[in-house]
């Protein structure tokens with residue numbers, strides 16, 4: 148399924164979300180729309196950038212501790228990765244889970260899902276891989292997936308790396324954590340990668356690289372809105388900006404208008420003054436204490452965690468509270 152063949156319901160919610168976001172006083176767009184097929188490819192390029200320490204640090208943690216982590220997981224588990232991307236990281240777990248029951252990558256980008264499925268099937272011929280296209284933020288979708296695919300076993304392992312949780316404000320992160328809890332079952336486990344609070348210049352550089360890949364990733368959202376919703380806008384009127392919000396402990400991505408401009412979507416016209424922005428993504432940064440408190444609000448509790456020596460990134464194993 149290409150983006151040009153989006154089902155009506157998906158296109159309608161995209162349109163509704165764009166109109167709702169651009170109608171607000173601080174204009175916003177949900178970050179999940181950054182990941183059309185081209186956006187997902189750009190994100191893969193970001194993960195290899197020198198400034199983007201997150202991926203290589205998390206990969207090093209997995210290389211070092213995968214065996215130890217797997218020792219804490221239920222046996223014969225089904226591993227589920229919501230927002231699997233290229234599936235590069237889950238390979239470290241699967242390598243150490245000889246009795247794994249199966250792997251379910253769940254992705255919003257169909258191209259990424261296809262690529263990951265093909266790649267992992269070659270490497271893990273013995274593992275039953277069952278790709279699912281869907282949105283992990285949508286509670287009813289998650290509940291339906293659990294029913295339809297018989298996931299209501301009690302020993303699922305949900306893998307949620309990449310600091311993807313950080314993309315959500317606390318209230319929405321709790322909703323996502325509830326979905327992860329639904330996926331993992333009563334006796335299951337959730338392994339979450341989180342980015343830890345650190346000096347602001349390093350944080351900002353990770354979201355505003357010298358090569359401009361992150362800028363292209365952010366601006367691609369406008370291209371997508373123009374292409375898929377037939378919106379009229381001038382891409383050259385917008386620049387990428389990364390900002391640190393010290394109150395919320397997060398890096399924000401914005402599309403800032405270089406000059407007075409407007410975006411027309413269907414019969415609606417949204418004006419932006421020069422300097423006004425559209426807020427497109429949050430990346431929250433945590434301490435282990437703030438993370439523990441967040442997951443507690445979703446009925447989850449920390450079992451163990453693995454962190455690099457610089458204290459940049461942590462892998463946190465969590466389970467449902469009794």
Ligand SMILES: C[S@@+](CC[C@H](N)C(=O)[O-])C[C@H]1O[C@@H](n2cnc3c(N)ncnc32)[C@H](O)[C@@H]1O
Nearest residue numbers: 179182230231232254255256282283284308309
């Ligand atoms: C930050 S990347 C993480 C990829 C991978 N898990 C990793 O850590 O390398 C986010 C991935 O989640 C997917 N994604 C984003 N929002 C999603 C959503 N709401 N539902 C399903 N997949 C989503 C994107 O297409 C992208 O591949």
